[in-house]
Amino acid sequence: MTGAFDAAEALDCGMSDRELAWAFIRGFAAAWGEPLAEVDGTPAAELARAEARLGCSLPAALREVHTLLGARFDLIGNQDPLLPPAEMFVHDEYGGVLVFRSENQGCAFWGVRLRDLDQDDPPVFVQAQHGWVRFLDRVSLACVELVLSEALFGGGGRLYNACELPADLLGAVPERFQRVALPDYPMWTGPEDFPVRWFSAPGQLLRQDGLGVHSWLHVRGRTRADLEAILATVPGQWALGYTESLDAEPLPF
Incomplete structure (x- = not known):
């Protein structure tokens, strides 16, 4: 599938x-x-x-x-x-x-x-x-x-988006997506971005950097439809806006 x-x-x-x-x-x-x-x-x-x-x-x-x-x-x-x-x-x-x-x-x-x-x-x-x-x-x-x-930023950025998570959305990702079994680890940018955690759903990748006021969510879909589903699930202020159309065919990695 x-x-x-x-x-x-x-x-x-x-x-x-x-x-x-x-x-x-x-x-x-x-x-x-x-x-x-x-x-x-x-x-x-x-x-x-x-x-x-x-x-x-x-x-x-x-x-x-x-x-x-x-x-x-x-x-x-x-x-x-x-x-x-x-x-x-x-x-x-x-x-x-x-x-x-x-x-x-x-x-x-x-x-x-x-x-x-x-x-x-x-x-x-x-x-x-x-x-x-x-x-x-x-x-x-x-x-x-x-x-x-590297997958997160692949595909020329066409299937990627990011948003800063306000306090009321910090729990949205773990509530709606499954945690990937990687331990918490630091982001090189500094301690304010600790911990880094990964989440997923079929065809969807999410990386949450930090749990405080500087928490950012980076997301990637395998298809445009996968990406659109993430954006609809987490109602953040997405940096790149919504994709304008759905594309069920996967683009090159």
Whole structure:
């Protein structure tokens, strides 16, 4: 069925290991774009060259996500991209951090501490405006978040909208949509945007940044009809207004 994939439902059993994270990404890619293929991965030789240049081994989870979808820029490169192996670098703060993702204007970086590189799926930290802070407990979780966030801003923005939530609408999203099983995590812009939480319905993605006076809701529909349904459900002051027509056919990711 068109738009039937529901992120919250797909993660209902959680992500107790990274194989479940990769399975979710495969299902999400097939439902919202094109199924992943072998050619969508980064070649092993490219990863090996990066390790030689960096002077350290990549954690297993980081190697696996590049092998799975390192060339699928629709999934990893719309806003704050997963860095290609040749662009990964070591940030010398915080005892050394291997940076694997960057905010699109270089305002923030995501990475793994060098002292954690012996772990297969180590914790991820983000360089926020107030310093390096813990982002998510595992690289695999951070990659699921990356794919969801990049999907949010995909499709040239045609199926995206946002609004600032007044106090009387803060509860509207959890009341009307299902929470996606990602832990609360910080937004790099600052503590006023904590926590970040995801919600969904079939064909619909919602990200709520913060619970206070600066709470923002970012939404994406797989189709125009999906987006219109979100806008009708949450009566906010939408930044881009309402779409003028419904389109039941999914647009390119």
